[in-house]
Amino acid sequence: MRTEVFQQYESEVRSYCRAFPTVFKRAKGSFIEGEDGRRYLDFFAGAGALNYGHNPDFIRDKLIDYLRDDGIMHALDMYTVAKGEFIQSLQEKILLPRKLDYRVQFCGPTGTNAVEAALKIARKVKGRQNIFAFQGGFHGMTLGSLACTGNQYNRKAAGTVLPNVTFMPYPFGAMEKIDTIAYMDAVLSDPSSGIDKPAAVLLETVQAEGGVVVARVEWLKKLRALCDKHDILMIVDDIQVGCGRTGNFFSFERAGIVPDVITLSKSISGCGLPMSIVLLKPEIDKWSPGEHNGTFRGNQLAFVGGAAALELWTSLDIQGQVEKKARLVESALRSIIEEVDPRLSLRGLGLIWGVDFTVTGDNDLIERVLAKCFEKGLIIENAGRKGQVMKLLPPLTVSESELQQGLDIIRTSMKECF
Ligand SMILES: Cc1ncc(COP(=O)(O)O)c(C=O)c1O
Structure with missing residues (x-):
């Protein structure tokens, strides 16, 4: 299915689909799949509605x-x-x-x-x-x-x-x-x-x-x-x-x-x-x-x-899992910031983290980074008073290797855009 049907008949009020212009069909765990079979790692997790990932078997x-x-x-x-x-x-x-x-x-x-x-x-x-x-x-x-x-x-x-x-x-x-x-x-x-x-x-x-x-x-x-x-x-x-x-x-x-x-x-x-x-x-x-x-x-x-x-x-001891993964995310983001632009600030705890781009003074930079992430197979959104914060919101059940994979995409996308 092409995206025309939405563009032609769905209200202009649609929003997230504009940032992720593909037609999704299936989803499992930390991944969401387009009907073309392309898999995306999901660091948006339904804006926090999918803490247990997509379609967890037990549920x-x-x-x-x-x-x-x-x-x-x-x-x-x-x-x-x-x-x-x-x-x-x-x-x-x-x-x-x-x-x-x-x-x-x-x-x-x-x-x-x-x-x-x-x-x-x-x-x-x-x-x-x-x-x-x-x-x-x-x-x-x-x-x-x-x-x-x-x-x-x-x-x-x-x-x-x-x-x-x-x-x-x-x-x-x-x-x-x-x-x-x-x-x-x-x-x-x-x-x-x-x-x-x-x-x-x-x-x-x-x-x-x-x-x-x-x-x-x-x-x-x-x-x-x-x-x-x-x-x-x-x-x-x-x-x-x-x-x-x-x-x-x-x-x-x-x-x-x-x-x-x-x-x-x-x-x-x-x-x-x-x-x-x-x-x-x-x-x-x-x-x-x-x-x-x-x-x-x-x-x-x-x-x-x-x-x-x-x-x-x-x-599953979700709380214990989150504490462990929080440390991994924080240290990876710190090292990305150090490598790309040490002026950026980092905020967060648990499995909600934000990298604040405000200091760059380039308001479109974040859009370019997020688009690059999507191109490389990662779904991630921005937030913030002026939309200048890259917000990481992976499922709490994300595995450490999936986390690493997403963080690697963030690192290369930022490096390519800065
Ligand atoms: C803190 C907070 N309160 C309320 C809402 C509104 O929830 P809903 O979009 O389901 O109406 C949201 C949605 O993102 C939220 O983040």
């Missing part, structure tokens, strides 16, 4: 068994065996061992819907309209989550006001020099600051789309204390960097903090099937029945995949 077989058995496919939010088993495994494998007490809310299938739900419940519980979000943050494309998203290109597309959100500085770039927590404290403590007290602070502990900006542990701890001091809920959006991406299952674990509300999506189903959830402390679960409703809040196959993924989380 795929569970899905096939479920389908063969005529397992229920659609049930609104009725009680089903698949949902019950998912809730049970989330409790037993993730929440209880961490002594975390959360209720689980099933949302519409996309991440943005979980963010909408989190914002709604925070406003309801606290009886306040404002939300503090962070500069550089990304939370989704529907009006509530978009109002909390910094990117101007995306915001403009709303075509309407995006109200009741105040952006606070995330400690990055010029803002790294100021004490952003002290600034927020001053704003909240001054009755004449002109800024309404928020119901919640919404944050990513690692800004992924914002250019792989890793918040320091100390900053996260102080932010938690600030929320407590001013009676504000803390919502951690773990949609991209949760489910093991940073090493721990939840990205905030490294700071030893406990959010009031957590949003999860992307890799929670373990196999790329759409599903999103909100975890709420029981005292915040003040929903009335059906107040946040939706036809597709019960993706049964995603529940089956999700329960299977949590089995893999423990049996």
Whole structure:
């Protein structure tokens, strides 16, 4: 199949396919295959939706068994065996061992819907309209989550006001020099600051789309204390960097903090099937029945995949694997930077890493490098405030030799373009 059918009939809104202009057909593990048989190593992993790689045998077989058995496919939010088993495994494998007490809310299938739900419940519980979000943050494309998203290109597309959100500085770039927590404290403590007290602070502990900006542990701890001091809920959006991406299952674990509300999506189903959830402390679960409703809040196959993924989380020791591979990626990227242009900066942890090209002053360079990577068989995307960060997001199950192969492609592509 040629790409004309898409170019002629699919909406102009299509995006990733423009960077990877081939027609894909099959995928396995860390590889995705074009219909022409060409294999690409996937360091994009569905933007973090494929932490267990493509079609992992264990999860795929569970899905096939479920389908063969005529397992229920659609049930609104009725009680089903698949949902019950998912809730049970989330409790037993993730929440209880961490002594975390959360209720689980099933949302519409996309991440943005979980963010909408989190914002709604925070406003309801606290009886306040404002939300503090962070500069550089990304939370989704529907009006509530978009109002909390910094990117101007995306915001403009709303075509309407995006109200009741105040952006606070995330400690990055010029803002790294100021004490952003002290600034927020001053704003909240001054009755004449002109800024309404928020119901919640919404944050990513690692800004992924914002250019792989890793918040320091100390900053996260102080932010938690600030929320407590001013009676504000803390919502951690773990949609991209949760489910093991940073090493721990939840990205905030490294700071030893406990959010009031957590949003999860992307890799929670373990196999790329759409599903999103909100975890709420029981005292915040003040929903009335059906107040946040939706036809597709019960993706049964995603529940089956999700329960299977949590089995893999423990049996494959994903956390241990990520810690080991993180060291390999970090040292390889450092040596590439040293060789190609020592001015470039590197940020990341676990298996999310970003090489920041901003310092080169050549805004098109990153596009050339990514296109070169694709030419050589590697799928990798950019992120960042100005799109200047090459973001590595391989499946967490990637093998060390596959990692090496991808890093070699990055090295030669950069060398050829710089
Ligand atoms: C941190 C974060 N929140 C929310 C979203 C929105 O998720 P979705 O695209 O599934 O609506 C994303 C998507 O990339 C994300 O990275």
